[in-house]
Amino acid sequence: xxxxxxxxxxxxxxxxxxxxxxxxxxxxxxxxxxxxxxxxxxxxxxxxxxxxxxxxxxxxxxxxxxxxxxxxxxxxxxxxxxxxxxxxxxxxxxxxxxxxxxxxxxxxxxxxxxxxxxxxxxxxxxxxxxxxxxxxxxxxxxxxxxxxxxxxxxxxxxxxxx
Amino acid sequence: xxxxxxxxxxxxxxxxxxxxxxxxxxxxxxxxxxxxxxxxxxxxxxxxxxxxxxxxxxxxxxxxxxxxxxxxxxxxxxxxxxxxxxxxxxxxxxxxxxxxx
Amino acid sequence: xxxxxxxxxxxxxxxxxxxxxxxxxxxxxxxxxxxxxxxxxxxxxxxxxxxxxxxxxxxxxxxxxxxxxxxxxxxxxxxxxxxxxxxxxxxxxxxxxxxxxxxxxxxxxxxxxxxxxxxxxxxxxxxxxxxxxxxxxxxxxxxxxxxxxxxxxxxxxxxxxxxxxxxxxxxxxxxxxxxxxxxxxxxxxxxxxxxxxxxxxxxxxxxxxxxxxxxxxxxxxxxxxxxxxxxxxxxxxxxxxxxxxxxxxxxxxxxxxxxxxxxxxxxxxxxxxxxxxxxxxxxxxxxxxxxxxxxxxxxxxxxxxxxxxxxxxxxxxxxxxxxxxxxxxxxxxxxxxxxxxxxxxxxxxxxxxxxxxxxxxxxxxxxxxxxxxxxxxxxxxxxxxxxxxxxxxxxxxxxxxxxxxxxxxxxxxx
Numbered sequence: 001x002x003x004x005x006x007x008x009x010x011x012x013x014x015x016x017x018x019x020x021x022x023x024x025x026x027x028x029x030x031x032x033x034x035x036x037x038x039x040x041x042x043x044x045x046x047x048x049x050x051x052x053x054x055x056x057x058x059x060x061x062x063x064x065x066x067x068x069x070x071x072x073x074x075x076x077x078x079x080x081x082x083x084x085x086x087x088x089x090x091x092x093x094x095x096x097x098x099x100x101x102x103x104x105x106x107x108x109x110x111x112x113x114x115x116x117x118x119x120x121x122x123x124x125x126x127x128x129x130x131x132x133x134x135x136x137x138x139x140x141x142x143x144x145x146x147x148x149x150x151x152x153x154x155x156x157x158x159x160x161x162x
Numbered sequence: 163x164x165x166x167x168x169x170x171x172x173x174x175x176x177x178x179x180x181x182x183x184x185x186x187x188x189x190x191x192x193x194x195x196x197x198x199x200x201x202x203x204x205x206x207x208x209x210x211x212x213x214x215x216x217x218x219x220x221x222x223x224x225x226x227x228x229x230x231x232x233x234x235x236x237x238x239x240x241x242x243x244x245x246x247x248x249x250x251x252x253x254x255x256x257x258x259x260x261x262x263x
Numbered sequence: 264x265x266x267x268x269x270x271x272x273x274x275x276x277x278x279x280x281x282x283x284x285x286x287x288x289x290x291x292x293x294x295x296x297x298x299x300x301x302x303x304x305x306x307x308x309x310x311x312x313x314x315x316x317x318x319x320x321x322x323x324x325x326x327x328x329x330x331x332x333x334x335x336x337x338x339x340x341x342x343x344x345x346x347x348x349x350x351x352x353x354x355x356x357x358x359x360x361x362x363x364x365x366x367x368x369x370x371x372x373x374x375x376x377x378x379x380x381x382x383x384x385x386x387x388x389x390x391x392x393x394x395x396x397x398x399x400x401x402x403x404x405x406x407x408x409x410x411x412x413x414x415x416x417x418x419x420x421x422x423x424x425x426x427x428x429x430x431x432x433x434x435x436x437x438x439x440x441x442x443x444x445x446x447x448x449x450x451x452x453x454x455x456x457x458x459x460x461x462x463x464x465x466x467x468x469x470x471x472x473x474x475x476x477x478x479x480x481x482x483x484x485x486x487x488x489x490x491x492x493x494x495x496x497x498x499x500x501x502x503x504x505x506x507x508x509x510x511x512x513x514x515x516x517x518x519x520x521x522x523x524x525x526x527x528x529x530x531x532x533x534x535x536x537x538x539x540x541x542x543x544x545x546x547x548x549x550x551x552x553x554x555x556x557x558x559x560x561x562x563x564x565x566x567x568x569x570x571x572x573x574x575x576x577x578x579x580x581x582x583x584x585x586x587x588x589x590x591x592x593x594x595x596x597x598x599x600x601x602x603x604x605x606x607x608x609x610x611x612x613x614x615x616x617x618x619x620x621x622x623x624x625x626x627x628x629x630x631x632x633x634x635x636x637x638x639x640x641x642x643x644x645x646x647x648x649x650x651x652x653x654x655x656x657x658x659x660x661x662x663x664x665x666x667x668x669x670x671x672x673x674x675x676x677x
Contacts, residue, residue: 006163010171017175017198021182026190027340027393033194034386036175040201043171046163047212049222050372054379056204059229062382064197064236066408069389071190071240073401075247085185086256092184096177103173107166114165117212120219122372122432125226133223140230147234151241 006046012039026072034065048119168209175202189243189253193236200232275367279356287518288318293562294569301573325514328507333396336504340394345505345512347387351380352519359526360435362536362553364546373434374422377527378415381482384516385411391513392501403500406580407484407491413587414481414488420595421475424602425464425531438535463534467612470619471598472532476567478591479524481583483517486572490580521568522561529560590626597622 016036020029037060044053086092120128129137175198182195204225211221247253292307292315299306307314332341358373360366370376385408392404429437441463465472481488492500502513529535536553543549578586601622605615 002163006167010167013171014174014178017178020191020194020198021178021186025337026188027337029191029194031340031343031390033197036198037201040205043168043205044208047168047209049208049212050370051375052208052222052225054372054375055226055229058379058382059233060197060201062379062385063412064233066386066389066412067236067240068190068194069386069393070405070408071243073393073405074244075190075253086187089181089185092181095184096181099180100173100177103176104170107169107173111166112214114213115216117163117209118216119212120222124219125222128219128223129226132218136227140227143231144234147238151237154238155241155244 002046006043009039009042009046012036013043027069030065030068030072033068034061037061037065047117050119051122051125165209165213169206172202172206172209175199175205187254187256189246189255190240192255193239193243197232197236200228204228272367276357279367280353283353283356283519283522286522287515288322290518290522290565291318291321293565294572297566297569298573301570322511325511326508330507330509331504333504336396337394340390341504344387344391344394344501345509345516347390348384349387349512349516349519351383351387352516352523354380355523356519358434359523359530360438360535361557362550363435363439365550365554366435369433369435372432374426374432374437377523378419378422381520381523382415384520385415388501391505395501395504397503399498400501400503403491403503407501410488410491410580410583410587411482411484413584414478414591417474417478417587417591417595418482420592420599421471421478422531424468424471424595424599427599427602427606428464428467434530438530438537441534442537462612463532465532465534467615468532468598468602468619469616470594470623472528473623474591474595474598475528475532476524476564478587478595479528480568480571481587483520483524485517485521485568487575487578488583490577490583493577521565525561525564525568526557528564529557533560533564535560590630594622594626 013036016032016034016039019032020036023029023032038057041053041056041061044050044056179195179198179202182198183192186192186195207221207225207228211219211225215221243253246258250258252258295317296306296314307317310316310320332338355377357367358370358376360369388407388411389404392400392402392407395401425437426432429440431437431440484492492502502510505513536557538552538556538559541549541552541556598619601615601618605618
């Protein structure tokens with residue numbers, strides 16, 4: 001049962017990704033990104049990581065896409081000439097295919113010992129986050145704070161700092 | 163599903179994101195491609211933790227940190243893009259080359 | 264999964280969709296009648312007996328209206344936006360239990376699932392405003408997203424406090440936790456239940472319920488928080504270019520969201536389907552009485568929501584944002600703090616009620632003083648002028664001109 005589901009979700013993810021890198025309209029690219037990220041949440045559900053799937057939907061689908069659409073609106077990206085590709089895109093395709101070849105070969109060469117996927121459950125993640133990973137947790141919250149304060153200062157109103 | 167399927171999927175998504183970073187001109191589109199790459203890494207981490215590390219699930223905890231740092235980075239990068247747009251009226255990264263040789 | 268299970272799920276989805284449509288229609292009728300009565304008028308009473316066919320008339324009108332697509336609007340986004348608003352609202356309904364065994368699919372992290380998918384609705388409003396190619400639409404979309412994101416935080420914090428008390432994110436567990444005499448769910452909760460009386464969480468956390476209602480109202484976009492799409496404020500905001508069947512999708516989503524907020528209040532704070540007369544033996548009778556109690560509590564909360572709509576004026580966008588960030592968010596964090604303190608020290612259950620009520624009354628008093636400060640200042644100046652105006656008549660005839668001359672002299676002199 002999980003095989004056809006995996007194929008469907010994988011097609012949605014890769015299709016969304018291809019839409020992001022191939023379309024000319026910036027807002028359509030944001031919508032393709034939303035499709036791709038929500039499909040990635042579906043992949044997390046396939047390995048029974050339910051908490052992470054919901055976190056993915058909440059943070060990416062709910063916050064990051066909205067911020068991206070705000071940025072598209074405020075920079076008026078869709079009004080400028082719609083030539084969205086570099087002149088070096090053939091090289092980019094070659095580079096992408098080469099990296100994919102190397103990665104796929106390394107994943108398929110020596111198969112690691114793997115068992116059936118199992119989900120951790122919310123209690124285990126919470127316990128882990130607050131006992132073993134408590135210091136990185138606090139550091140990451142500090143990183144968030146610093147990044148957002150920095151973003152507010154950098155994007156402050158024109159004439160505020162001059 | 164075997165673990166290799168998830169890993170090859172993550173490699174494919176990573177390379178799609180890589181193509182986007184290298185071939186797109188608009189800074190916002192490059193940012194979206196970076197998000198694709200980060201998500202590909204997350205898929206790999208989570209699938210590996212679910213298949214192989216079923217006592218401690220380290221990969222999934224690290225994936226939480228990756229999601230958080232990616233969110234912070236998107237906010238900051240968009241603030242920088244807005245600033246550049248305000249100063250130069252463009253988000254084309256080819257035109258922001260004052261300090262190039 | 265067998266074919267039978269698959270068909271049962273499809274049947275359940277159809278039943279859910281039908282029930283939701285009937286509920287939404289009944290809500291439109293109920294709102295107009297109730298608001299009419301609050302405003303000392305009758306409400307709709309021409310279409311059908313007591314206006315009961317009014318929702319049908321509304322639906323027919325909306326479907327028959329012409330669907331306009333602005334010429335410079337982005338067609339894909341214009342069409343996708345109503346879907347992005349409606350589909351998450353419908354997805355939330357899949358996990359809401361109407362009785363203990365009347366739930367389509369009970370997710371173990373039901374509360375978190377509800378929070379995660381209610382955040383996607385915000386994106387739909389931004390896309391709707393953007394896709395309309397209308398200045399006021401874009402402005403309304405931006406304002407709506409600011410408002411909805413700001414009020415999402417108190418909702419999440421209050422839900423966290425409830426989950427802390429019930430030690431579970433499962434909606435059925437949380438509702439059953441509020442029944443007196445329930446057995447502990449896990450050994451960990453048995454340790455905590457020593458201090459927690461199994462009463463509805465409205466008694467334990469009244470502040471939480473008030474914050475949930477206020478922030479939930481702001482999430483749905485009902486008065487007094489409906490400035491981002493009000494007709495007289497911003498010509499409909501993100502919905503300005505939508506007409507006919509497209510707009511009815513947004514209308515449907517708004518009423519479904521209102522019903523979700525009311526249903527969640529009933530489940531999380533009022534005890535869901537538990538009531539004094541619950542039979543336990545025949546399965547179908549127990550479910551039926553459970554559903555009846557659930558609907559009674561939900562409609563009670565909905566009537567309170569309509570009552571608030573008929574009573575309070577709209578908040579301006581800056582008042583709304585100031586209220587969110589300066590009052591509701593700190594209060595929701597304080598709510599988590601007092602819940603945590605109560606649980607850690609193992610105080611008796613009424614101490615949480617006491618702390619909650621004290622905090623809410625202190626904040627309520629401060630808000631009252633802040634809001635009525637201009638009126639009190641005017642009253643004070645008026646009283647002072649009247650007292651001064653009385654004095655010249657007692658003096659020896661120097662200012663024996665009428666009372667109209669006295670106050671000006673006194674005010675200019677003092």
